[in-house]
Amino acid sequence: MSTWTWPAYVGVVGGVLLFGLLLVPIVxxxxxxxxxxxxxxLAASAAVSVYGVALVAYTLLPLPTGDVAAWCADHGYTSAQLDPFQFVRDIRDATAGEPLTVALRSPAVLQVVLNVVLFVPWGAIVRRFLGWGLVPTVLSAFGASLLIETTQYTGIFGLIPCSYRLGDVDDLLTNTLGGLIGALAAPLLLRWLPRPRDLAPHRGEPRPVTAWRRWFGMALDAAAFAAVGVVLDVAYRLxxxxxxxxxxxxxxxxxWVLGAVVPFAVVFVWPALVGGRASWGQRAAWLAPAWSGRPRPVLRAAVPGGLWGAxxxxxxxxxxxxxxxxxxxxxxxxVLTAAVAVASVPLTRDRRGLSGVVSGAVVRDVRTDDAAVGQSDRPSPSRTP
Known part of the structure; x- marks a missing residue:
């Protein structure tokens, strides 16, 4: 595997792993x-994860190994390359007398092309995925490249006792050019990708209560239960x-108390007593229970969520x-309780699940006009982000 291709493999493998770790927060x-x-x-987020890891691999890896001091003595750089457009002279010297077809394949040319191409996705991502303007996008490419070159020159800000890769002003110029090209091409290349400003105005529109939304709320409750326990337990040991x-x-x-009992109270008991009586996961998914008769929020929280937590x-x-x-x-x-809870959602009317059957509740989107639904999570129509 060559030095040109192995960072791409690192980007794919590492990016997939990173996307898996960030999937719940992204959703x-x-x-x-x-x-x-x-x-x-969501698909674009996966691509951004792969690109981000690949960018780090191409610009900052590999790191020196073994005897770092000896490595720095043999391979480290003592200064940065601060002469703008030095790459033009390097290409001219490296390809002197070569036919054009051969010259275009020379490492000196390919290095410059790679530096430009490497930041084309940056410009496209920032312009279309993040929804930034042209000038801020180009400035962000410049800033990212400057950070990379500074990291290389300072040996990751002193962690390595030398400049383990050449800090080059030409890299800064070509990276920024790549960001500009990507920003200009973004409206064409990423026409299929909705921009934040296209989606945000519809935030307050009610959506159907689907099994996927119900399962998403359950997954968030389980994740919150685990996260609260881990944070408290780590804090206790620190x-x-x-x-x-x-x-x-x-x-x-x-x-045991911090890792299980307290999270149980925070995730399953507290939400049933405050606000719209929805669990934290349901609130995140714009859902809330509603009753036509006397509310039974404690019973609803107890079965099956509270039973699973217990x-x-x-x-x-x-x-x-x-x-x-x-x-x-x-x-x-x-395990049995969780399986029953998950399976009951699509098998019950209005996706109310076992908790709705037991407590007589239905699950509604909090953005509906139904007055029976808790209003604490309803977005204000005048404050669309």
């Missing part, structure tokens, strides 16, 4: 900002370390309490 951002998920912008106290070798009672609490009991059979049964019950 959440789209749903909240635009009112619904847009498949074309506090112990800061206080000079020994860290527990396994899960102790405090880990099973997780029991399943995560500290090993020191020596209840492996109870924990194993709770894990099985948690």
């Amino acid at each position: 959440l951002f789209q749903v909240r900002r635009y009112g619904a998920l847009n498949g074309r912008r 506090a112990l370390d800061a206080a000079g106290r020994p860290l527990p070798t396994g899960q102790d009672a405090a880990d 099973c997780v609490i029991v399943a995560s009991l500290p090993a020191a309490w020596d209840v492996p059979d109870v924990a194993a049964a709770a894990r099985a019950a948690a």
